[in-house]
Amino acid sequence: MDLELSKADVAFRDGLREVFLGAVPEDIRRRTALGETTREDIVTSQRILNENGLAVPHWPQEWGGRGWTPTQSHLYSSELQRNSVPQPLAFNVSMVGPIIAEFGNEEQKRQFLPATANLDIWWSQGFSEPEAGSDLAGLRTTARRDGDHYVLNGQKTWTTLGQYGDWMFVLARTDPDAPRKQQGLSFLLLDLTTPGIERRPIKLIDGSAEVNEFFFDDVRIPLENLVGEENKGWSYAKFLLGNERNGIAQVGTGQRIYADLAAASADIPTEDGPLADDPQFRTSLHTAKTALLALEATQLRVTAASENGKASPVSSLLKMEGTQALQELIKLRMRAAGSDGMLLDTEAEVVASEAAAVAATQYLNQRKLSIFGGSNEIQRGVIAKTILGL
Amino acid sequence: MNLEFNEDQRLLFETVDQAVGRGYPAGGRAAVTGTELGWSDQVWQTLGELGLTGLTISAEHDGADAGPVEVYATLEAMGKHAAAEPLLDAVFLPSWLIAELGTDEQAKQLLPVLATGSATIAVAHAEPRRPWGRAPSVTAAADGSLTGVKSPVRGADQADKFLVTAVDDAGRTGVYLVEATADGITRADGRAADWGHTSQVEFTGTPAVRLGGDGVAADAALRSAFARARVAVTGEAIGLMETGLAMTVEYLKTRKQFGVPLATFQVLVHRAVDVYARVELARSMALWATAAVEAHDSGSAVELSATADDAFVFVSDAATAVAEEIIQLHGGIGMTYESEVAHHAARLIAITESFGGVSAARRRAIASEALLRAPSALLNNADAVTA
Numbered sequence: 086m087d088l089e090l091s092k093a094d095v096a097f098r099d100g101l102r103e104v105f106l107g108a109v110p111e112d113i114r115r116r117t118a119l120g121e122t123t124r125e126d127i128v129t130s131q132r133i134l135n136e137n138g139l140a141v142p143h144w145p146q147e148w149g150g151r152g153w154t155p156t157q158s159h160l161y162s163s164e165l166q167r168n169s170v171p172q173p174l175a176f177n178v179s180m181v182g183p184i185i186a187e188f189g190n191e192e193q194k195r196q197f198l199p200a201t202a203n204l205d206i207w208w209s210q211g212f213s214e215p216e217a218g219s220d221l222a223g224l225r226t227t228a229r230r231d232g233d234h235y236v237l238n239g240q241k242t243w244t245t246l247g248q249y250g251d252w253m254f255v256l257a258r259t260d261p262d263a264p265r266k267q268q269g270l271s272f273l274l275l276d277l278t279t280p281g282i283e284r285r286p287i288k289l290i291d292g293s294a295e296v297n298e299f300f301f302d303d304v305r306i307p308l309e310n311l312v313g314e315e316n317k318g319w320s321y322a323k324f325l326l327g328n329e330r331n332g333i334a335q336v337g338t339g340q341r342i343y344a345d346l347a348a349a350s351a352d353i354p355t356e357d358g359p360l361a362d363d364p365q366f367r368t369s370l371h372t373a374k375t376a377l378l379a380l381e382a383t384q385l386r387v388t389a390a391s392e393n394g395k396a397s398p399v400s401s402l403l404k405m406e407g408t409q410a411l412q413e414l415i416k417l418r419m420r421a422a423g424s425d426g427m428l429l430d431t432e433a434e435v436v437a438s439e440a441a442a443v444a445a446t447q448y449l450n451q452r453k454l455s456i457f458g459g460s461n462e463i464q465r466g467v468i469a470k471t472i473l474g475l
Numbered sequence: 476m477n478l479e480f481n482e483d484q485r486l487l488f489e490t491v492d493q494a495v496g497r498g499y500p501a502g503g504r505a506a507v508t509g510t511e512l513g514w515s516d517q518v519w520q521t522l523g524e525l526g527l528t529g530l531t532i533s534a535e536h537d538g539a540d541a542g543p544v545e546v547y548a549t550l551e552a553m554g555k556h557a558a559a560e561p562l563l564d565a566v567f568l569p570s571w572l573i574a575e576l577g578t579d580e581q582a583k584q585l586l587p588v589l590a591t592g593s594a595t596i597a598v599a600h601a602e603p604r605r606p607w608g609r610a611p612s613v614t615a616a617a618d619g620s621l622t623g624v625k626s627p628v629r630g631a632d633q634a635d636k637f638l639v640t641a642v643d644d645a646g647r648t649g650v651y652l653v654e655a656t657a658d659g660i661t662r663a664d665g666r667a668a669d670w671g672h673t674s675q676v677e678f679t680g681t682p683a684v685r686l687g688g689d690g691v692a693a694d695a696a697l698r699s700a701f702a703r704a705r706v707a708v709t710g711e712a713i714g715l716m717e718t719g720l721a722m723t724v725e726y727l728k729t730r731k732q733f734g735v736p737l738a739t740f741q742v743l744v745h746r747a748v749d750v751y752a753r754v755e756l757a758r759s760m761a762l763w764a765t766a767a768v769e770a771h772d773s774g775s776a777v778e779l780s781a782t783a784d785d786a787f788v789f790v791s792d793a794a795t796a797v798a799e800e801i802i803q804l805h806g807g808i809g810m811t812y813e814s815e816v817a818h819h820a821a822r823l824i825a826i827t828e829s830f831g832g833v834s835a836a837r838r839r840a841i842a843s844e845a846l847l848r849a850p851s852a853l854l855n856n857a858d859a860v861t862a
Binding site: 087474 | 476477478479544724727728738744745747748749751752755756757759760762763765766767769770775785786788789837840841842846847848849850851852853854855856
């Protein structure tokens with residue numbers, strides 16, 4: 086066994102840090118650490134990363150991928166998270182990009198991949214529907230062929246950051262008579278300026294409106310915007326879900342929150358001295374510490390296994406446990422702020438601290454972690470079936 | 476960066492797994508802990524023949540000079556079968572203390588015998604109502620003779636010798652070697668929560684010899700040996716949890732109620748998944764701590780005690796949760812002495828109170844300055860996470 090990065094990996098990591106800390110502006114990283122990243126922050130940061138060859142390292146090399154080892158990929162995710170660099174937009178770099186690169190035609194690759202990497206196109210995800218959440222294959226939005234177009238009718242929802250979307254990748258039913266609900270779905274690319282689209286924000290528990298619903302009324306999509314084969318959309322969506330989910334446990338994010346919270350606790354007063362000395366706080370902090378260590382060690386085991394070409398079936402475990410650990414840390418940060426943290430917004434000039442100002446909104450907002458990306462109950466189902474044989 | 480066994484270590488695990496498995500058919504732990512010996516003599520002989528009793532002993536003293544990963548692999552395989560042979564308690568732990576504290580003469584006298592497996596040494600440190608980290612109340616007179624009570628002492632009924640912690644006239648803690656047949660020893664035998672044999676041992680002017688000779692202080696050696704033991708025992712816990720989970724999954728598939736297998740009920744399936752998650756994370760933690768001890772032994776800057784405390788706390792919490800759930804998911808059957816899973820659960824719980832126990836480990840970890848630094852599993856990758 087060996088708990089050290091090789092010299093080459095250390096050099097690689099330091100190269101990443103040079104870009105992350107040297108080129109990505111400090112104010113963007115500060116806002117990201119607080120969970121207050123703006124649209125401009127994401128665009129600016131992704132373009133800087135792209136300039137440095139760091140926006141789409143997992144794509145095929147021909148389209149900007151880097152052909153990294155699993156350890157290098159792990160360090161990339163980890164360093165982005167630890168340094169509060171906005172993650173390149175997942176809809177672009179982890180979802181539609183890899184699908185177009187794998188299943189799209191040459192024309193689609195040329196048209197979309199460079200613009201997707203550089204965030205010249207902001208992609209939105211058109212998967213979930215009101216009646217198709219965890220049971221995605223039950224989706225009802227239809228795309229009927231009409232000459233050289235598909236005509237899209239239906240509704241999509243939970244579209245994260247859809248308010249900024251230029252284009253949407255849509256999973257729609259092209260064969261309503263297919264014998265199984267997973268069959269007859271197609272993967273379509275939709276220009277969101279097309280007539281017949283209505284976009285409505287959904288106000289969330291923390292007051293934000295980061296998710297949206299979309300209504301389609303006879304929206305016309307040119308046939309050439311079909312990716313891959315008609316009625317094969319489910320297999321493309323599954324390819325995406327089975328794609329290596331690097332950094333899924335978000336250990337780096339947890340380490341960042343931990344470091345900031347531990348430092349801040351020296352300066353938060355209680356009746357008996359600073360919070361940093363409070364046994365209750367320290368007990369909770371230790372629970373968070375060991376959870377992060379165990380998660381990171383699990384992530385390292387998975388990484389090392391894939392270095393040896395072995396697939397590891399534990400991405401569901403990492404998602405489930407990683408999101409829970411992160412939610413616990415964010416809750417601890419809220420408890421640390423106490424009533425100073427119970428603010429959604431304020432016009433007052435004096436707030437206890439930057440971290441306190443976002444403590445409650447972040448706590449409420451991050452309840453989503455255990456719901457999106459396949460709810461933790463869905464992950465339990467996957468583990469039961471694929472690992473335990475139950 | 477690597478947290479897996481190498482080929483030799485994998486082979487070691489498989490060898491121990493097979494050898495111990497042969498001696499432990501279903502219900503094996505209940506059977507052997509009920510004998511006078513308290514474990515299987517046949518398995519013990521095999522462990523000796525395989526050289527495992529010499530695992531932690533240097534080649535110079537006829538041992539295998541193996542490291543923490545070999546210890547982990549061996550104990551995980553033992554745990555898989557809920558084996559009761561006292562490799563860790565009566566061989567590894569005393570061997571660390573003797574190697575660290577003993578004179579050359581003592582090492583030469585004691586270690587080769589331990590390595591063959593022909594003798595066991597019970598380490599007597601715990602005392603009734605005495606916190607683990609306090610100096611012992613057992614006293615050593617100027618002539619080395621001991622007076623006071625130790626309890627619980629695991630395997631005392633079978634031990635050939637004791638290593639007893641005691642405080643001398645000058646207030647220094649030492650480790651004393653006592654022959655089991657010495658005068659002035661009164662033993663009251665009993666059973667531990669895991670059905671292992673355990674005793675209260677009272678010393679009354681009992682002749683003893685101090686490890687290392689007069690005046691040699693043992694605090695650092697005790698801290699380090701117990702830290703090693705806390706890491707090592709996580710290996711056994713992983714083996715126990717792994718089998719406990721497998722037995723539970725099997726039970727959910729085969730046991731029928733309301734005319735259908737229990738696995739039909741999602742509430743039970745999800746609880747089994749949570750057990751799996753606990754086991755897998757605990758395994759990562761145990762492997763990480765083992766790798767950290769190995770790095771420490773090759774000169775890396777690793778704080779042995781702090782590492783052991785973090786891992787022991789996490790694995791103990793997992794062990795407790797897993798023990799409770801594997802009983803609950805077996806229903807009434809899990810409560811019976813007859814059921815295998817009950818013995819896995821009981822041993823897991825006993826582990827959480829070994830070598831000072833989980834509460835003391837948590838208190839130390841919470842008091843530690845390192846708590847306010849963000850954790851990082853890799854030794855040369857921590858500096859980036861500062862506030």
